Structures are given as structure tokens and as C-alpha cells.
Amino acid sequence: MKRPIHYCKSWSRAKKKPTELWPAGKAEAAHLHRQPYTALVGSAERPYCFVDVAANVVVVGFLDSMLRESLTYAFKEVEAGKLFMTMAVHRDFEADTDSVTGGVTYLFDRSGTMRIRREYFRPHRAETAAASCDPAPLYDMRPEFGQYDDIIRVERQ
Template sequence: MKKDIFYCEQWSYGYKRLHKPFSEKQAEEKHLKGELYTAVIGSATQPEYVITLREEVGFFSVNFFDKFGRDYLTHQFRKYSNSNYYFLSTAVWRDYITLESHDLAEGYTYFFNENTDDCYVLKQDFINNERYEKTELYPQKDKVILFPKFGEYDLVLNPDII
């Protein structure tokens, strides 16, 4: 099923709205030039996904939202040096106190290494104000992707890439 896509310069997480909306044509021009733009998928006020793209600096990110409008997962991709491919550089998973709460209980941040399968993991317990750190192995081969083509974002909307 095709979902609605709204384009803007950036999504305002605080106000939950499009900041500097673009037409599809304006967004496509930004895409072709590698300039910053954002694709908001689902609803302009309660999206399912927010994809921020800026090819000129070798970056794009995907934010995943639950049915309560909470940003529960973020994937950030960086371009490999001397390649057209991008790797998952950072992933952030957020758990909330209750199903409908917007208050964080804990979060996990994964920092992936560009050249090895090493991954630094930071767990933050926001209730007890504690931090835990460890290093794990995650194969990068499963997290390599090309920069999305304009309007074709399905390949980056995989929350289970880790």
C-alpha cells in the first residue's frame, strides 16, 4: 500500500510539524543536487517515518514512529570512503515508561565501526540515571545500502536491520 509522502527542509520534533514545506518537485531538485531535505511518510502531523537526506555530506537517517507518535528508533547512515555505499553508523532504540507515555525509561545507542564488525553499545537507564557500556560484534555486511532514489524509500524502512 502506497503511503503519503510530505517533503520539507526538516521535521520539527518539538512542534510535530513540517518545517519549511517543499513541493514534490522542489524536494526532487534538492535530492538531485544532494542538498538537505526531509521526507515525512504517513501523515504530516503524526508520521510513521521521517527520512532526512543530505547526499552532499554522505548522510541520511530514518526515524521510526509508533502508533502513539513516539520516535522509538533511529538509524543513521554514513557513506563509506571511496564508495557509493552507505553503512549503518548509529542506531538508537528508545523504550518508554508506559505504552502511552512520552517519558523515556531507557535507551540503547549502537555506534557501528565503518571498517570492522565492532560495535560500541551504550545503554542509558533514565529512571535510575545509570549508564552501561559494552562492545559487541555486528556484521556490517547486512547493514550496507545505497543512497535511496527520490521517492523510493522502502528499502531504508527496515527497523530490523540490526
């Protein structure tokens, strides 16, 4: 099922709403000129996720039922039109609050090295590890305007 897409200047994580909704034409012009804009996938008020598109970076923020950013993927353009996921962050929240209790950050490099940092905030402690991974699934193409289905895939195997 194709989800509707809405456009805006950005998604306010603190206010949990779009800043300055834009008509598609304005967002498309920003896309063509490699200027920043945000695509909201699903509803403008309760999106499934948002896609921040800028000159050389694309960030996807997946939202939970309380509009908290529970999962984030950051991609960097490494060749013309070719993206590589450099980071993934998963956050845990305290019950029905916006208070982050901990999370895991994965940093990837193109050679297949993965660094993992698990953090707990009450009390604060952190664990780090390194591992190898197949970097092939971490590549993606820079999305065409309005075509975000591939970049918003949660599973990247």
C-alpha cells in the first residue's frame, strides 16, 4: 500500500509536529537544488516516519505511536547518487514519557567494521563493542523526489 507523503521544512522532534508545511512543488524545487526539506510518510500529523533530505545526507526517523523517534538511520552520499548508512540509533523510552532510558548506536564504515555503543541512563553506564558486518545492505540510492519506499525500509539484511 502506498503511503501518502506530505512535505515540510523540518520535523520538530520536541514539538512532535512539522514546521512550516510545504506544497509538493516547493519541496521538489528544494530536492532538485539539493536544499534541505523533510518528507513525512503517512499522515502530516502522525507520520510513520520522516525523511530529512539535504545536499549529501539523508536521515530517516521512525516514529512510535507516541511520535517519539525510536529508530534513526543516517545515510551519507559516498558517490554521485549512492548512499551509505553510516549510523543507526535505537532508543528506549520510559513507559509513556519522552524520557530516553537508553539506546544502542551502531556506526558503520564501508570496509565492514561496525562499532556498537549501548548506553543506559539511570544509572549511566555504557558498553562498547566492535564487530564485522557485510556492508552491502547498507548501501542505497539517493531517493528520487517522492520515492522514499526503499530508503524507509527498517530491515536492511
